[in-house]
Amino acid sequence: MSISTGSVWVDGSSSRMQRYNIFRRVNWGRFAVVAIPAFWLGIFFFIPFLVVFKISLSETAIAVPPYTPLLEWDLEEAYINLKISLGNYLYLLEDAFYLEAYLSSIKIAAISTFFTLLIAFPIAYLIARSDGSRRALLLALVILPFWTSFLLRVYAWMGFLKKNGIVNEFLLSLGIIDQPLVMLQTDFAVYLGIVYTYLPFMVLPLYSALEKMDMTLLEAAEDLGCRPAQSFFLITLPLAIPGIVAGCLLVFIPAVGEFVIPALLGGSDTLMIGRVLWDEFFLNRDWPMASAVAIVMLIVLVLPIMLIRNGQGKGEAI
Amino acid sequence: MTSSQPIDTQNATATANSNVPLWKQQDAEPFLKIENITKKFGEFTAVDNISLDIYKNELFCLLGGSGSGKSTLLRMLAGFESPTSGRILIDGVDMAGVQPWKRPVNMMFQSYALFPHLSVADNVAFGLKREGASKHEVKKRVAEMLDMVQLGHLGKRKPHQLSGGQRQRVALARSLVKRPKLLLLDEPLGALDKKLREETQFELINIQEELGVTFVVVTHDQEEAMTLSTRIGVMNHGVIVQTDEPHDVYEYPNSRFVAEFIGSVNLFEGKVVEDQPAHVRIDSAEAGGTLFVNHGISCAPEQIVHVALRPEKIKISHNRPDQTENCIQGVIEEIAYMGSLSVFKVRLPSGKEVRVTQPNFTRHMGERFTWEDKVFLSWDEDSSVVLTS
Numbered sequence: 001m002s003i004s005t006g007s008v009w010v011d012g013s014s015s016r017m018q019r020y021n022i023f024r025r026v027n028w029g030r031f032a033v034v035a036i037p038a039f040w041l042g043i044f045f046f047i048p049f050l051v052v053f054k055i056s057l058s059e060t061a062i063a064v065p066p067y068t069p070l071l072e073w074d075l076e077e078a079y080i081n082l083k084i085s086l087g088n089y090l091y092l093l094e095d096a097f098y099l100e101a102y103l104s105s106i107k108i109a110a111i112s113t114f115f116t117l118l119i120a121f122p123i124a125y126l127i128a129r130s131d132g133s134r135r136a137l138l139l140a141l142v143i144l145p146f147w148t149s150f151l152l153r154v155y156a157w158m159g160f161l162k163k164n165g166i167v168n169e170f171l172l173s174l175g176i177i178d179q180p181l182v183m184l185q186t187d188f189a190v191y192l193g194i195v196y197t198y199l200p201f202m203v204l205p206l207y208s209a210l211e212k213m214d215m216t217l218l219e220a221a222e223d224l225g226c227r228p229a230q231s232f233f234l235i236t237l238p239l240a241i242p243g244i245v246a247g248c249l250l251v252f253i254p255a256v257g258e259f260v261i262p263a264l265l266g267g268s269d270t271l272m273i274g275r276v277l278w279d280e281f282f283l284n285r286d287w288p289m290a291s292a293v294a295i296v297m298l299i300v301l302v303l304p305i306m307l308i309r310n311g312q313g314k315g316e317a318i
Numbered sequence: 319m320t321s322s323q324p325i326d327t328q329n330a331t332a333t334a335n336s337n338v339p340l341w342k343q344q345d346a347e348p349f350l351k352i353e354n355i356t357k358k359f360g361e362f363t364a365v366d367n368i369s370l371d372i373y374k375n376e377l378f379c380l381l382g383g384s385g386s387g388k389s390t391l392l393r394m395l396a397g398f399e400s401p402t403s404g405r406i407l408i409d410g411v412d413m414a415g416v417q418p419w420k421r422p423v424n425m426m427f428q429s430y431a432l433f434p435h436l437s438v439a440d441n442v443a444f445g446l447k448r449e450g451a452s453k454h455e456v457k458k459r460v461a462e463m464l465d466m467v468q469l470g471h472l473g474k475r476k477p478h479q480l481s482g483g484q485r486q487r488v489a490l491a492r493s494l495v496k497r498p499k500l501l502l503l504d505e506p507l508g509a510l511d512k513k514l515r516e517e518t519q520f521e522l523i524n525i526q527e528e529l530g531v532t533f534v535v536v537t538h539d540q541e542e543a544m545t546l547s548t549r550i551g552v553m554n555h556g557v558i559v560q561t562d563e564p565h566d567v568y569e570y571p572n573s574r575f576v577a578e579f580i581g582s583v584n585l586f587e588g589k590v591v592e593d594q595p596a597h598v599r600i601d602s603a604e605a606g607g608t609l610f611v612n613h614g615i616s617c618a619p620e621q622i623v624h625v626a627l628r629p630e631k632i633k634i635s636h637n638r639p640d641q642t643e644n645c646i647q648g649v650i651e652e653i654a655y656m657g658s659l660s661v662f663k664v665r666l667p668s669g670k671e672v673r674v675t676q677p678n679f680t681r682h683m684g685e686r687f688t689w690e691d692k693v694f695l696s697w698d699e700d701s702s703v704v705l706t707s
Binding site for chain 1: 396397398417418423424425427430433434435445448449492493496552563629666
């Protein structure tokens with residue numbers, strides 16, 4: 001169809017020419033540059049995702065690996081048996097525990113993201129406003145914790161927060177409290193851990209958004225009758241929105257699936273989907289159920305976020 | 319409509335005082351009074367004890383190179399910097415401690431500083447909304463202002479969708495919409511190309527006259543300062559070297575700095591040999607003779623001075639002109655044909671190079687000059703100025 005309409009406009013020789021050019025114009029260098037990350041994502045993200053999806057459609061079995069195969073065949077008996085089980089997904093809907101775990105994860109992640117934003121904004125603002133060498137130093141300080149293992153840093157927080165930990169000892173010695181505070185194994189410790197761990201992921205995109213902002217815009221706002229607080233809400237904040245969105249996504253998405261922090265700092269009643277996943281895999285050895293939990297989390301979280309990002313991209317292009 | 323009142327007052331003052339500009343009237347009250355303003359950044363003195371009076375409806379240009387302190391002075395007027403010492407009075411009110419958002423002043427920024435996330439109309443409306451003007455009022459005044467800068471049809475666009483010239487107009491509209499008493503313009507035409515700049519210069523003057531707002535313009539472009547301003551303040555190293563009308567700054571510079579900064583000039587170093595109330599004679603080895611200037615100067619006898627002579631004041635000829643004073647001989651070394659005029663560089667026997675410009679009156683110049691021609695340079699006795707500093 002398109003070829004026939006095309007031939008109305010383009011005569012034979014030039015369309016041959018175009019085909020010839022398209023063939024020659026393939027930029028192999030560019031192709032290679034794009035192919036390497038595409039290959040990487042395919043091998044280490046997309047194929048594992050398909051494997052997990054496949055497992056989620058099977059049933060538990062006492063076998064190695066511990067689930068029933070999706071596809072069975074016997075050439076001699078001449079049968080192929082494709083067995084797709086939706087039982088895991090149905091069970092997810094039936095048992096309120098999973099829904100609760102999802103909601104609780106989203107709640108904890110959302111609150112932590114909010115506080116991360118609240119703390120990261122002044123830090124990013126300060127860095128963006130400081131000059132030259134000082135800015136480099138502050139940025140290095142933000143990134144510095146990455147030099148130490150994440151696990152080690154979470155353990156360090158345990159040392160801070162436990163009953164006879166540094167914080168309690170300090171407050172006791174000052175006489176501010178007479179009894180040690182219970183901080184470890186509470187939701188508070190989980191929030192603290194998440195905010196602490198993900199702070200750099202919020203600071204950096206905020207910094208890059210704020211750094212681009214022209215300071216004379218604030219002077220212009222003041223000149224037109226804005227008090228500094230007003231100009232913050234009318235100028236700085238709207239211009240930082242791309243950074244805020246990027247930072248919040250970078251914190252919120254991994255925080256929802258966070259396992260280590262609730263496991264080490266949270267109490268037994270801290271319900272997060274990451275822990276549910278772990279329990280299904282390693283305690284119940286129910287791989288199909290665990291896979292289904294993971295797939296649903298992906299759909300619930302990533303799809304809406306992808307749609308938001310997509311819409312935003314279009315909005316900015318106009 | 320909005321501008322009728324300022325025009326009336328302007329006319330009233332003009333008729334009452336028979337067209338003598340305010341700055342030449344003894345008893346006129348300055349609108350903007352700058353008293354002994356100094357601004358130091360650490361050890362560096364950006365503005366050094368400047369006093370300046372600017373009158374209502376003036377279009378005053380602060381002209382200077384980069385680092386001359388002109389922008390710092392402007393920022394102090396806007397309230398973004400506070401002076402280390404001295405006072406600024408706008409319409410009789412001391413501005414000390416008055417925050418930028420409370421001053422009756424608006425500024426047009428060199429970068430325009432348009433808010434990128436707001437549309438053109440919202441940019442212009444920004445200041446009015448902060449004032450708490452009613453929706454209807456905001457809409458009406460924004461429309462009026464955009465029409466004045468001929469952008470009425472582009473209100474919905476975002477700044478990045480405009481050309482440089484259009485952005486400049488938006489910035490101007492935004493800074494004028496609050497009807498400030500005083501408008502500060504930081505290099506208002508600096509980002510425009512030459513042709514657009516020339517058109518916009520006249521537009522700016524028209525708008526200023528129509529609205530009757532006092533303008534203070536900062537620029538490094540002497541041509542811009544000459545066309546725009548009622549008066550020019552030439553700045554150098556934090557000091558105003560000379561404040562005068564454009565014509566006077568050009569024809570009667572008070573120092574070598576001003577003479578060289580504005581336009582091009584030939585300077586002859588020499589010694590005063592005859593010092594009379596109505597004329598002086600200066601013996602200049604550089605010029606190769608005695609120069610006669612028909613105005614008196616105050617100087618010590620035998621003082622070393624400079625005689626400044628603009629290139630266009632010099633006549634060039636093959637034959638010796640019939641005047642005895644101010645006539646020197648040289649050889650044409652370079653010729654530049656620039657369309658409307660020709661520039662000659664003439665080497666004197668002393669080695670001094672003199673720049674001469676001649677307008678090209680006709681297509682075929684009567685007298686043709688070429689390289690290595692021996693020529694006479696002559697000028698009238700009132701063409702040159704003696705500079706003692």
